[in-house]
Amino acid sequence: MSKDIRRYLVILELLQSADLVTTKQIEAEQKKEGLGFSTSTLNRDYKFLADLGFKIHLDKSKGYTLEIENTEEFSFLTNIFKRIALSNLLNKSITLEKDTHKFLALDETSLVNNFEYFDVILEAIKNRKEINFQHNSFYHSDRTAPKIHTIKPYLLKEYQNRWYVVGETEEGFRVFGLDRIGELRVLDNKPFRNKTEEANEKLSHTVGLNFSDHKPTRMVLRFHVSQKPYLESLKLHHSQEVVTDGLAGFYTIKLFVSYNFELRQQLLKYGSLVEVLEPDFVREDIKAELERAFKLY
Structure with a gap:
């Protein structure tokens, strides 16, 4: 290091x-x-x-x-400093001891594809140049060929060990995984107006990457107390705050977020260890999904 x-x-x-x-x-x-x-x-x-x-x-x-x-x-x-420090440590350990890799278990889901695009996109963001690329969507699995997109890139964002570019198309803000794009080109357009702050503001009320039609709202979640240390060390969202309700055996928090797919998935993974107290529309959505899951067994 x-x-x-x-x-x-x-x-x-x-x-x-x-x-x-x-x-x-x-x-x-x-x-x-x-x-x-x-x-x-x-x-x-x-x-x-x-x-x-x-x-x-x-x-x-x-x-x-x-x-x-x-x-x-x-x-x-x-x-940033901690990541540089870790990178230096890994580099040092691999260089000095050829068998060190045997004692390291890296997450195989980390982004390794198209990492060379990172610098290219970052330069395009700084120079306010549009980018054009092919995108293989996981959501639109019925497509027989990649779709071509042209976007104004504003931000590179990391989420769950993968990197994404956040930009604007004619339809609005979109997010694309670097591991799913190809044939990247930087266009020679006139510099566009930078909207990095606006993109960050939209993401600030978001868990994960999916922009939502729901406006940011107060959400109250009651967890079994066994989840407290995990939620304290890895918050669901930066707005997370503890709610004191005096109930023994529970850990209650509040968030100020937009309800989206990723937050929904996060809540569902806790199963019986969490109860959505508010808002009502989120409580009913989670309840309906759990009822559908119950019918499978």
Whole structure:
């Protein structure tokens, strides 16, 4: 793992866990991690992180503080560092020990097809160029040939170990899996108006990738208490909050989301471990699907 990345992560994890972090604390933690320490390197790291967008403040008489709530994309930026760190570790372990792969079990559902399109699409997004490609749809299985699409790409999004491009067609916003596209071309159009923020806003109320005709609404879910640690460590949605209802043996949460296919599938997988309390239309939809499933047995 790059020593720079390791230092950044040490600093950020300390700042995330405490209101105030002193230079001595950073020095001690970095040495504990087997990293060297110098005031000049810390100053350089501080400037780099601040320039990147982290709202880190230095009071020379006290120490460092971090405004997490005012740091845009805090989770995204820290996740980038962690992924780079993991990538470096994997690269190091494979390079140094040829048999290391025997001790690694990678998820076979991770995207490996068409990964070369990632850079091409990212450049098209930055340069506001349209892209044209063939798409093999899982939903329209009756098609005998791939459909050709031209879109204005706004965003690359990861979901369940796969990458997708979010863009706009004549019919509106659409999402396409990189592993299902082919014959990609970047068109030489005039730069279009960037709508990345609008795409992100639509996705912010969405579980997964499917845009929904349902408007965002408050949803209340009551889980068996056994699901609490899983829901705390991996939230259904970033809007998830705990609802205190005083009922023993249950864990109740609320979300503010648009009801879509992926959220429906997420709820159904919990079976008898979850009850939809509101809204009524979601409760009735889940109930009807469970009744249809029951008739199969």
